[in-house]
Amino acid sequence: MQALTNRAKPVDRAPMTWVEKLYLWNILKGMLITLRHFFKRKATVKYPEQKRPFSPVFRGLHILNRDEQGRERCTACGLCAVACPAEAITMEAAERKKGEENLYREEKYAARYEINMLRCIFCGLCEEACPKDAIYLSETFAPANFQRQTFIYGKQDLLIPDPVKEPELYAKAVGERGKKN
Numbered sequence: 001m002q003a004l005t006n007r008a009k010p011v012d013r014a015p016m017t018w019v020e021k022l023y024l025w026n027i028l029k030g031m032l033i034t035l036r037h038f039f040k041r042k043a044t045v046k047y048p049e050q051k052r053p054f055s056p057v058f059r060g061l062h063i064l065n066r067d068e069q070g071r072e073r074c075t076a077c078g079l080c081a082v083a084c085p086a087e088a089i090t091m092e093a094a095e096r097k098k099g100e101e102n103l104y105r106e107e108k109y110a111a112r113y114e115i116n117m118l119r120c121i122f123c124g125l126c127e128e129a130c131p132k133d134a135i136y137l138s139e140t141f142a143p144a145n146f147q148r149q150t151f152i153y154g155k156q157d158l159l160i161p162d163p164v165k166e167p168e169l170y171a172k173a174v175g176e177r178g179k180k181n
C-alpha cells in the first residue's frame with residue numbers, strides 16, 4: 001500500500017529485553033519532556049485572576065452611557081435598532097415628565113431597552129449609528145450561562161453606574177473604549 005507521507009515508522013516487533021521491561025529510559029524521557037516545558041514561557045493564563053489585555057479594536061458587551069451629570073443619554077430614537085443587522089435591539093420610548101430633567105437628558109427616553117446577546121454579532125453598528133453617544137461596546141463580554149433568557153440584557157444590565165453618585169463604579173465600568181467616546 002502506498003503511504004500518504006514518508007513519516008511512517010516501521011513497528012519493531014522484537015521481544016523486549018529485561019532492561020526495556022523496566023521502562024526506566026521511557027520514564028526518564030517523559031520526565032525530561034515535562035522538565036523542558038516547565039521552563040518554557042506558558043501559553044495559558046490563570047483566568048479569571050489574570051486577564052489578557054484586549055485588542056484596541058475589541059468590541060464586547062454594550063454599555064448605555066450617561067452624561068457627566070449622570071443623566072441617561074439615550075433618547076430612544078431607534079437608530080441603533082434600525083442599524084442592527086441582527087435585529088437584536090428592542091426598545092420602548094417614553095416622554096420625560098416635569099421634574100425628571102435630572103434623570104434623562106432629552107425629552108424622550110428609553111423606558112425599556114433590551115439587547116439579545118445571543119443574536120448580537122458585536123459588529124458595533126449600533127454604536128456607529130447613535131447620534132447621542134448613548135451606546136458603546138465595552139471590553140467585557142457576556143458571561144457563560146445555561147439559561148437562554150439570561151442573555152437578554154435589559155436596561156438595568158446595560159446602564160453604566162451614575163458618575164455623580166457612584167464615581168468609583170463608573171470609573172471601573174467605563175473602560176478604555178468608553179474613555180475614547
Ligand code: SF4
Pocket residue numbers: 080083084085086087088089115119120121122123124125126127
Ligand atoms: S453590535 Fe451589531 S449586532 Fe450587536 S446589537 Fe449592535 S448593531 Fe446589533
Ligand code: SF4
Pocket residue numbers: 073074075076077078079080081091110129130131132133134135
Ligand atoms: S442608543 Fe442611541 S441610537 Fe439607540 S435609541 Fe438610544 S439614542 Fe437612539
